[in-house]
Amino acid sequence: MNTETDAIESWLVDRVVAYGRVDTGTFTPETPLAELGLDSVYALTLCGDIEDEYDLDVDPTIVWDHPTIRELAGGISERLAAA
Amino acid sequence: MTTAGPSSRPTGTASGAPDDLDALFGDPRVPGPFDYATIARDDDARRVSSAAESLLDEWDATADFVPASLGGRWVSTEDLVRRWRPIFRRDPSLGVGYGITTLMAALNVWVAGDEEQRADVADRLLRGERIAVGFHELEHGNDLLQNECAATERGGRWFVQGVKQVINNVDRAESILIMARTSDEPGVGSHTLLMWNKDDASRRFADTSRRVLTAGMRGCEIGVAVFDGLPVPVAGTIGAPGTAARTALTAFQVSRAVVPALAIATVDAALDLAVRFGTERSLYGGVVLDLPHARALLAGAIADFLIADALSAVVVRALHLAPAECLILTAAAKYLVPQLLMSAMQDLSVLFGSTFYARVAPYEIFEKFFRDLAVVPIGHAGTTACLLTILPNLQAWLRRSRRTEATEPALFRLGAPLEELDFGRLSLGAGSRDPLGAALRDPIVRDRFVPGTAAAHSLDRLGDALDDLRNEIAAFPASELGTDAAPAAFSLAHRLTLLLAAGAWAGVCADEADATSVTNDPLVREACLRRIEDRLRGRVAPLDPMFVDRLMTFAQDHVARDIPLAPSARKERRHPHVEEGSAA
Amino acid sequence: MTRSVLAGRGAVADLNRYLGDPRDPSAVISIERSLELDEASAYPGDAVDALDAWKLHRYYAPAEHGGELRDVFVPMMMIRSTAARDLTVAVAHGISFLGAVGAWIAGGPIAATMAELVLDAAPLSWGLTERGRGSDLSATATTAAIGSSIVVDGVKWPVNNASRGRAMTVLARTSDAPGPRALSLVLVDKGRVDARTLATQPKVATYGNRGADISGLAMRRTTVERDRLVGEPGLGLEIVLKSLQFTRPLSTALSLGAADHAVDVAVEFAASRRLFGRELGSLPAARATVGTAVADALLAECVVFAGAREAHHAPQELALVSSLVKFLVPDTVDLLFRDLTSFLGARSQLVGFAGAGEFQKAARDNRAVGIFDGNSVVNLNMIVNEFTAITRPEDAADIGGILRDFRVDAEPETWVDPLRLRLVTRRGSRLLRALPVFADLLGSRGSAAPAHDITAELDRLLDAAGTAPRQAAPSAASFDVAMRLALCFGAACAIAVELAGRGSGSEASEARLLAILERIAVRLGLVRSESAASSAVALAGQAFETAGSRGRLSMLEGWGNPL
Structure with missing residues (x-):
């Protein structure tokens, strides 16, 4: 894991907490997002946030394919590298 | 004349217990001879339940259409509606097919028949006979004065030549009331009403065998009558020759009031089903009614329903208490109530979604209700025809409305005793006052709305809207209120019906007869008034969540207790095993 | 005009000739037979077989797999023509297209397998x-x-x-x-x-x-x-959701056919019926009712066309566009039916009687479009889910590009690239973004006034959408915003079609656009219906005139759909 992925991961943790369904410290980056009260609508919001933050085109399927914060950070990082 | 109230009805028949139709039919959701599943199957087969028809025979159902003074059960029209509602709660096509068109035909005789004719028709109805309304000609729709089917008099008999179309019970009815052209002169004096009592001698001059199929009311036996020199004795002339239009316009005021009030019961049942569906059907990990959009749809339908109920109930009472004003009032009810009810049904059909479209038990009856009710706005007085009744009377209404200071509280006291209807007091004009419009500004009504509250503000805005409408009508050229009126004129009449509905709702809310009624709830009061304000503006927005929650609580509570939602029904019992707490 | 454009239109015209006049009992689809089967709840097998014999199914498979499917609007117009005669038949046949689309999206060898089935006229x-x-x-x-x-x-x-x-x-x-x-x-x-x-x-x-x-x-x-x-x-749901982006606009062609049917009945009724001693069609209120229905039908046509064009030219926005189209078209056509029901009176309820007995069947059939394959609630929810994308700071809309894509003779040559589909858009729809410029482009034309009113409403809606809370179960207020956004989208579609048309700005074309936009303003609650009456009355005049020459009004020159 590289520092960039770490940074993405902690940005994602902030976004998840900001959504307001879970508190910091009650979950880990490996908790499935679905268990964090993050429904399909939040997936859309999160994709919008990712696009704005990283200037990437992502579809909600990125959350389907990377269902935890850690995996999602990895997925974003891969796409950034490929971009 | 008796002054029988709802609890002390005349017992003109031997069968007794005339109020127990709900008990006799049984709960339609529970398997039985006349349950929803059977009704839906009969509808598919284009018939009505013969079991239910024989039950109605035994119950002497048509005695309700005969005034008590002629030996029947009809005193209060409100009671008539209440007794017949259990039928419309189960199968509107049974109600129409079994009796309502017979009532419509008989009304013409009560209005214009001589003593002998009235006694004869009363006897026939008390024997359970049917009379078909032979008025409609497809080519002319509601424009009755253009009807072509003609009669000529020769040697004490009329001879009828022509065709009547879309006539309910035309084949099985024992009699047909025929509207026939008896003069080539244009105008209101060109048609005459003739009562043809079918007998072996005359039957061969008429062919009534062709059936017409309809999308709704599939169980009704609607057909065509072809008359080829049909002889009708001159003694069968109802009213003087040339008075058909006048008689029909008077008589139909009663049916224009009664039919919408009966349709209320069908939508009441549909709302009941919708609440059950929304609470039982799971979707996205919850139930349908967890979704705010679904709740708002249902709540909006309930608000429309409550407004429709208030207007129709008050207009039924007006037949007795404000008969001279009933031309406009009944046209308003027949125009607006079906429109509000269809709008509610449309919203419910969206809520039911694929369960509406693909008929799935136990909700399959909703699809039938939806089709059946679509016929009501068309029925015997179409939407346009009702507005055309109002248009030429707008200026007269305006003068009366401006001088009416107070309303008539008895109009809004739903369920209070009424004396027998005096058909002679129904008029073909605007009457002398505007009791429903006046309700919007009546000090007592305003006081009961508690000045300063949001509901009172809404009431005041509607009062202002009434003033604005009066000014618009005053400025509108009277010459442009005829049959070729522009859409702007129709808009005046449309908005008048909405404001009359607002008056009816406000009046019913202000009536303090029943403290437990939903009409006492400030949020419900306001929700309905706002709904009317929206309709006046032309677009209905979703209700605010606070209104939605209150209306949903009201509906869910009534459904759980198995009692009807309509405030006008608060004294009726829905199912035999339930005793309603608020019963008188 | 390219060869394929002519071929596509020629094929639609050929199908129309093949299907013939439904009032003729010997036609492939006759009103008489349709009503009979409907009454018996019986499958229209003969009509479906006849469509097979005409090889309609070939238009359901992309050319690259051996079929005739290039411009998706061509099969849509075929479905419209069929549905105008009997919607049940159009659904019964067209459902195979829906069954196959997943394979065109997925690609690979399964697409070839599916194409074999489709080209073999196998029902799917x-x-x-x-x-x-x-x-x-x-x-x-x-x-x-x-x-x-x-x-x-x-x-x-x-x-x-x-x-x-x-x-x-x-x-x-x-x-x-x-x-x-x-x-x-x-x-x-x-x-x-x-x-x-x-x-x-x-x-x-x-x-x-x-x-x-x-x-x-x-x-x-x-x-x-x-x-x-x-x-x-694991790709099942994704493929389904992307397939739905095609099938939603596709199925609205059914509503278009139903609208054609309803308008025909109403125009004929108005022309033949006498009321109060006058021809019904000469009474102002009746003319306004007919004109309003025609305006609704023309709006539906523009929106369906936009759905087809955007499938090819803006597939990355189809997630939103397909929901806007699938909400707005059936909703508009259902409204049209309800308005005409009271206008037609008893006729609207009769089965097989006096030349109008098919109206009630078409009205019932049409409700299916708004209920199946993503109902109105699902589509409005999709629009709500796009609020963030719709309200994101926007690029200037490429007006020239839209108008090029919307030319009726600029037909796409190939079937859509499924790789460009997304489950959510980045910036909403270019048509919504273009509305303010579209309104300006109308210049001093009368239609510019409602266009600007609708644009102002769009601004308010975007503000509301931007501040709406993000919820798994959106509020009724958000649904209402979505509904009104769809109407604004409809206005943009209508203006785009008009501006891209060859007769753009002509008196007749302007009258059509004006009636459509004023009707939208009424539905948005911006004005009361009587304010739109004069444009509706004028449009009814056009409709009566066109019907006199056995034609139907259309916003799509050359694509007209004569009965």
Whole structure:
């Protein structure tokens, strides 16, 4: 894991907490997002946030394919590298 | 004349217990001879339940259409509606097919028949006979004065030549009331009403065998009558020759009031089903009614329903208490109530979604209700025809409305005793006052709305809207209120019906007869008034969540207790095993 | 004009000739026969066979797989023509297109397999729904165990064509893991599996489309070959959602046909009926009613056309556009039917009587479009989910590009590139973004006034959408914003079609656009209906004139759809 992925991961943790369904410290980056009260609508919001933050085109399927914060950070990082 | 109230009805028949139709039919959701599943199957087969028809025979159902003074059960029209509602709660096509068109035909005789004719028709109805309304000609729709089917008099008999179309019970009815052209002169004096009592001698001059199929009311036996020199004795002339239009316009005021009030019961049942569906059907990990959009749809339908109920109930009472004003009032009810009810049904059909479209038990009856009710706005007085009744009377209404200071509280006291209807007091004009419009500004009504509250503000805005409408009508050229009126004129009449509905709702809310009624709830009061304000503006927005929650609580509570939602029904019992707490 | 444009239009015209005049009892689809079958809830087998004989199914398979499908608008106009005669027949045949689309999106060898079925005129079905689960696909309980072969177990019901169809594209659970990647699509060809493992489920009685084969298929450990997966395992839901982006606009062509039907009946009624001693069509209120219905029908036509064009030219925005189209068109046409019901009076309710007996059938049939394959609630929810994208700071809309794409003679040469589809858009729809510029482009024309009013409403709606809370179950207020956004989208579609048309700005074209936009303003609650009456009355005049020469008003020159 590289520092960039770490940074993405902690940005994602902030976004998840900001959504307001879970508190910091009650979950880990490996908790499935679905268990964090993050429904399909939040997936859309999160994709919008990712696009704005990283200037990437992502579809909600990125959350389907990377269902935890850690995996999602990895997925974003891969796409950034490929971009 | 008796002054029988709802609890002390005349017992003109031997069968007794005339109020127990709900008990006799049984709960339609529970398997039985006349349950929803059977009704839906009969509808598919284009018939009505013969079991239910024989039950109605035994119950002497048509005695309700005969005034008590002629030996029947009809005193209060409100009671008539209440007794017949259990039928419309189960199968509107049974109600129409079994009796309502017979009532419509008989009304013409009560209005214009001589003593002998009235006694004869009363006897026939008390024997359970049917009379078909032979008025409609497809080519002319509601424009009755253009009807072509003609009669000529020769040697004490009329001879009828022509065709009547879309006539309910035309084949099985024992009699047909025929509207026939008896003069080539244009105008209101060109048609005459003739009562043809079918007998072996005359039957061969008429062919009534062709059936017409309809999308709704599939169980009704609607057909065509072809008359080829049909002889009708001159003694069968109802009213003087040339008075058909006048008689029909008077008589139909009663049916224009009664039919919408009966349709209320069908939508009441549909709302009941919708609440059950929304609470039982799971979707996205919850139930349908967890979704705010679904709740708002249902709540909006309930608000429309409550407004429709208030207007129709008050207009039924007006037949007795404000008969001279009933031309406009009944046209308003027949125009607006079906429109509000269809709008509610449309919203419910969206809520039911694929369960509406693909008929799935136990909700399959909703699809039938939806089709059946679509016929009501068309029925015997179409939407346009009702507005055309109002248009030429707008200026007269305006003068009366401006001088009416107070309303008539008895109009809004739903369920209070009424004396027998005096058909002679129904008029073909605007009457002398505007009791429903006046309700919007009546000090007592305003006081009961508690000045300063949001509901009172809404009431005041509607009062202002009434003033604005009066000014618009005053400025509108009277010459442009005829049959070729522009859409702007129709808009005046449309908005008048909405404001009359607002008056009816406000009046019913202000009536303090029943403290437990939903009409006492400030949020419900306001929700309905706002709904009317929206309709006046032309677009209905979703209700605010606070209104939605209150209306949903009201509906869910009534459904759980198995009692009807309509405030006008608060004294009726829905199912035999339930005793309603608020019963008188 | 390119060769394929002419070929596409020629084929639509040819189908119209083939189908003939429905009032002729010997026509391929006759009103008489349609009503008879509807009354008996019987499947219109002869008409479907006749469409097979004409080879309509060839337009359901992309050219690259041997079919005739290039511009998706061509089969849409064919479906419209069929539906204008009998919507039940159009659905019964067109449902095969829906069953096949998943394979065109997935691509690969399964597309060739599917193309063989389609080109063989095999009836297909799309097995998504299950009993009691409504539109909630993530709750799919049917399973497919993937090993050396695939074992499918479960019941699909209610599904159109389930019993008659030769093959069903089945959505099934292929993994126990939670989430959307647990679902896959499997092609179950009844001719290639052990028939003893299949059982059809009874036909459902329906409000409209009474003759349709809406039934079910039970699969009990039905084994299919491993290569019958439509797309990779786990891609099922994604392929379905992308397929729906096509099928939603596609199915609105049915509503367009129903609208044609209704307007024909109303125009003829107004022209022939006398009321109060005058021709009904000469009474101002009646003219306004007919004109309003025509305006609604023309709006629907513009929106359907936009759906087809955006599928090719803006597939990355189709996630939103398809929902806007699928909400607005059936809703508009249903409204049209309800308005005309009271206008037609008793005739609207009669079955097979006095030349108007098919109206009630068309009205019932049309309701299916707004209920199945994503109902109005689902589509509005999709629009709400796009609020963030719609309100994101926007690029200037490429007006020239839109108008090029919207020329009726600029037909796409190839079927859509599925790789450009997304489940959510980045910036909403370019048509919505273009509305303010469109309004300006109308300059001093009368239609500019309602266009600017609608633009101002769009601004208010964007503010509301931008501040709406993000909720899994959106508020009724958000749904209302979505509904009104769809109407603004409709206005943009109508202006785009008008501006791109060859007759743009002519008196007749301006009168049509004015009536459409004023009607939208009424539906948005910006003005009361009487304010739009004069433009509706003028439009009715055009409709009566066109009907006099046995034609139908259309916003799409050259694509007109004569009966």
